[in-house]
Amino acid sequence: MIKETVFKSFDNTESLESMLAERIARQLQDAVDQRGQASLVVSGGSTPLKLFQALSRKGIDWSEIFITLADERWVDSDSQDSNERLVKENLLQNKAVGAKFRSLKNMFATAREGAAMAAEHIANIPRPFDVVVLGMGNDGHTCSWFPCSADLSQALNSESLCEAVTPGKAPYERLTLTRKAILNSRQIFLHLVGEQKLAVYRQALEQDDVLAMPIRAVLAQTKTPVDVYWSA
Ligand SMILES: O=C(O)[C@H](O)[C@@H](O)[C@H](O)[C@H](O)COP(=O)(O)O
Numbered sequence: 001m002i003k004e005t006v007f008k009s010f011d012n013t014e015s016l017e018s019m020l021a022e023r024i025a026r027q028l029q030d031a032v033d034q035r036g037q038a039s040l041v042v043s044g045g046s047t048p049l050k051l052f053q054a055l056s057r058k059g060i061d062w063s064e065i066f067i068t069l070a071d072e073r074w075v076d077s078d079s080q081d082s083n084e085r086l087v088k089e090n091l092l093q094n095k096a097v098g099a100k101f102r103s104l105k106n107m108f109a110t111a112r113e114g115a116a117m118a119a120e121h122i123a124n125i126p127r128p129f130d131v132v133v134l135g136m137g138n139d140g141h142t143c144s145w146f147p148c149s150a151d152l153s154q155a156l157n158s159e160s161l162c163e164a165v166t167p168g169k170a171p172y173e174r175l176t177l178t179r180k181a182i183l184n185s186r187q188i189f190l191h192l193v194g195e196q197k198l199a200v201y202r203q204a205l206e207q208d209d210v211l212a213m214p215i216r217a218v219l220a221q222t223k224t225p226v227d228v229y230w231s232a
Helices: 013-035 049-056 082-092 094-100 111-122 152-157 179-183 196-207
Strands: 006-010 036-041 067-070 072-073 131-134 162-165 174-177 186-192 224-230
Touching: 006 013, 013 036, 013 049, 013 131, 013 186, 013 224, 049 082, 049 094, 067 082, 072 082, 082 174, 111 162, 152 162, 152 179, 186 196, 196 224
Parallel strands: 006 224, 036 067, 036 131, 131 186, 186 224
Antiparallel strands: 072 174, 162 174
């Protein structure tokens, strides 16, 4: 059983989003105040949309804040399935319009070919990352660390910032930050909504195989604080 993780439970998504946005904004502003710059890594998928909108309305020094993605689907940046598009339309808005966004996607045809350039593109983002916001799939993946992928071990064991992943069951080739990159952070938030995600999270705490439940790479470690924000 993993004891270090903080678990915060909310009755509804609105209160979770409002509390988490407030906490992230405070941590980013504290980082700017202390070090002059801050860094935020966010995930795609459907869960963080309203959180991004709430965060975009926070009056913090966005021009000193770097933002990148935990993972990206290798699709055009204007595709409905692009995480970059999600971030641009929901987070880089309102007061956050001047944040320094660094995309993972580039002009290479495949994520495998584009990985080195993507790593270079995000290399100057201040690290440890100040805040990382992760989601989780019902198969226990986070970032693009898919249990069914032949590339999983590489993503978990690589010394690089990012690696290409062919998911197996999910669509599109991906580029993902590696375990090493994600754990080199001051704070990780795991953002979960719904009973099914709660059940998967509990299952991940109980069993001990990171390759079967890659979210364990984040949960079963003590280097980086992880706070779970869950709502019904
Ligand atoms: O690009 C992605 O899909 C992600 O970054 C991924 O890791 C996501 O966080 C989970 O799959 C949860 O996705 P949902 O929020 O859609 O459930």
